[in-house]
Amino acid sequence: MSQPGESSATYQLIAPIAGVVAVAVIAAALGGSALMVATSVAAVAIPSCLWLLRVNSDRQIAFARTCKKFQARVDDLEGRWQRLGQEAQQTPSALSTMRDGVIMLSQTGEILLINPSARRLLTLDPESDQFGRVFNEVVRIPELSQTVAAARTGDGTQK
Numbered sequence: 001m002s003q004p005g006e007s008s009a010t011y012q013l014i015a016p017i018a019g020v021v022a023v024a025v026i027a028a029a030l031g032g033s034a035l036m037v038a039t040s041v042a043a044v045a046i047p048s049c050l051w052l053l054r055v056n057s058d059r060q061i062a063f064a065r066t067c068k069k070f071q072a073r074v075d076d077l078e079g080r081w082q083r084l085g086q087e088a089q090q091t092p093s094a095l096s097t098m099r100d101g102v103i104m105l106s107q108t109g110e111i112l113l114i115n116p117s118a119r120r121l122l123t124l125d126p127e128s129d130q131f132g133r134v135f136n137e138v139v140r141i142p143e144l145s146q147t148v149a150a151a152r153t154g155d156g157t158q159k
Helices: 006-029 034-097 116-121 142-153
Strands: 103-105 111-114
Touching: none
Parallel strands: none
Antiparallel strands: 103 111
16 A cells, blocks of 8 residues: 555655666667766766755755744644633632622623622522523613613613
8 A cells, every 4th residue: 555645755766766777778778888877877866866855855844844833833822721721710710709790791691600799789599500591581670681781782871
């Protein structure tokens, strides 16, 4: 079984050799001396091998540069992920100690976060899970529901 990319690698290796053999055959057919054949073969073989080495070297250098850029990007993303994780751990603890009530809603009005002060101010059960519930179904204070609706749509001012 051939491996992916093997045919092009094999061609790169065989093509210069085939060129060398062709030059040797032509030089011999023209009645050249052994020195002429050897010189002709060397004239084709050396640049061909150098070209092959250069192509592979250029590819290796390009691959190494790509790997280095990729690793730098991975390192950057790992750093960002760690900072985000730290912030995610700090945010709930900060919100839970606030005296002000804080409620974070999705664009569709579902509760994403509600701190203990908001639960206490709205007389909600501190043990009940409000996550994902629609704000207007949980909080039955018309003025607050209207204010939240106005803030979500951008109408009116927040009080």
